[in-house]
Amino acid sequence: MSSKGRVLVAMSGGVDSSVTAVLLAEQGYDVVGITMKTWDYSTSGGRSDKEVGCCSLESMNDARAIALRHGFPHFIVDIREEFGDWVIERFTNEYLAGRTPNPCVLCNTHIKWAALLRRADDLDCEYIATGHYARVRHDDARDRYLLSRGLDRNKDQSYALWGLPQEHLARSIFPLGEYTKPDIRQMAADFGLDRVADKPDSYEICFIPDNDYGRFLKDRVDGLAEEVSGGDFVLKDGTVVGQHDGYPFYTIGQRRGLDLALGERVYVTHIDPDTNTITVGPKEDLMQQTLTAREINLVKEPRLTDERPAWGTIRYNDAGAGCLVWQEDDDVLKVAFAEPRRAITAGQSVVLYDGDDVLGGGWIHEVGTAVDDEKAAAAQAVA
Template sequence: MSRHGRVLVAMSGGVDSSVAAVLLREQGYEVVGITMKTWDYTGSGGRTGKEVGCCTLESMNDARAVALKHDFTHFIVDIREEFGDWVIERFTEEYLAGRTPNPCVLCNTHIKWAALLRRADALGCDYIATGHYARLRRDEATGRYVLMKGLDPNKDQSYALWGVAQAHLARTIFPLGTYEKPEIRRMAADFGLLRVADKPDSYEICFVPDNDYRRFLRDRVPGLGERVAGGPFVLQDGTVVGRHEGYPFYTIGQRHGLNLALGYPVYVTHIDPATNTITVGPREELLQQRLTARGLNLIKYDRLHEERPAVGKIRYKDEGAPCLVRQTGDDELEVHFAEARRAITPGQALVLYEGEDVLGGGWIHTVGEAATVRDT
């Protein structure tokens, strides 16, 4: 019997999840490793010549080798059907709706945690664990589990975890949250994990290995390119200034690839899927202060009963900015930033912070006109 219980560790075959598994074993947990096959090249295309990511045979073998070396059980499970239904379909639907999706958050919220917990229950595991750089604590006053930023600001992954439900956080362990990435690589070497210690981090969308989502959409939706090509590029006043390749192939804030010669730089400022119209304009037309978010998951509190200050992040690499947040309904937040933000994008996640704690988040639904600056 282990000192701390039995834990199911999601292992991608990379350095982070490998070290997470061995760390937990060193701490006295009974570790069971699991690698989830979420997709394959046959279905997604975009072969790059070298298979990289968490679903390749090489990665699965690397995860299994770690388990064998450190004497714990390892399973491989096929969740391609679950992953496709939730993540890939929604990824496609969001672009077709004129929004820019974040598949990693969808995966964490609807697939990774739910799928892990189902397998954990089947295997008699008390907890699940991942190699994410985030921390977790229980607030004794409220009884809620509070997600916190990872200690390493360069690797903090709390933004991608805002959608994980309280019941799932209650059974989650983040072994790497208090470490910095260079320490993890040194630990990997110390643990004898030489096959993964120097593995590069993967940043592409896992099911789009060539990082070309436009190619992926064309492959996924037969005839899409022909159906949407030729729509108008317009200025804010409606003046037509050119023709585009189709609204799903553009994102808010995009400058390159527009092929417009207007004598000054222009950016995509609005996408209208109903009319296949893309509005472009100068950089200042990307600046907005107000948004609404839906599809909420509140973490630190069960509800935001009054307007409160926070720091809001509007994309993964965003440093965050001061704002006031007000819950306007059971599933809607209104956010006013103290200063205008660039390229707030429907479909991306808004994540709200109170110091190191994640208040919660939601999907950016609408972006308002530039609002009056409010005191934060």
């Protein structure tokens, strides 16, 4: 047993997780590699010419080969049932409710970390590690584990990790948080990881390798396309301007694929699943300034007792903006931005930062346009 402890490393077969495993071994940790099979390629539909993504046989073989070469054990575990029961079902149900889900955050929060920690306990591992570009540390004054942005702001993945509770952060290691992506590719070459050093990053949803979520929903929900087709596109005043293919196949802010000739560019501004109606309008109609988040997780502080300024992001790769945040109830956050933001979308996450530290986050449930002048001025303090 290494003096640094035993760590279970999630290995997808990509360059980031491969470098994570080898780097920790080089640093003196007792490494155990694990690859989690989250979905069955043969039932995912879409492209059929080649398996892609973290659950492909090629990726699993790459992870195993690296572990064997560098002298640490590697396991493959099947978590398709627990993954499907939560992530895929909620992903589907969110679209059917007219919202736009983020499956990676769902997976990290509810499935991946819990699954890793269970296997870590079985294998006597004190820690788990992943290839995320983020940082975690213990704050002695607060006696809390803090999550922070990765050094490489272009690759920072703290947005996808806001839901991790304290007990999970306490056992998590993110070795790549102190490096840039070019550093990691160079490190892979230096470690002799030729199989993965130049492997491109994957941006697909792991269970939708063709990136066609509409096709996935149609395949998964019998009769969905027929049931929801022919709904109305309407303007804000209710004027019908066309028919659509079904509300689950559109997202807030979408412009392409609407096939509407209205003399100006229009965007999806509202989705009503009860009436199968989609409201469209100009870009200005997408501007919102307030939101309500639920299913919250506070990281830096156990509770936000007073209104406070923060930096709020409303989607992955969002640059963010100054805002005022306060906790209205145990599981309700209110956020008021200094200026209106484009396409705040129910179903996505709002993640709040204090400098580089994640203050907390939650799932966006409601959006609004109005904010009083006092709150807007307070939010402007960090804008």
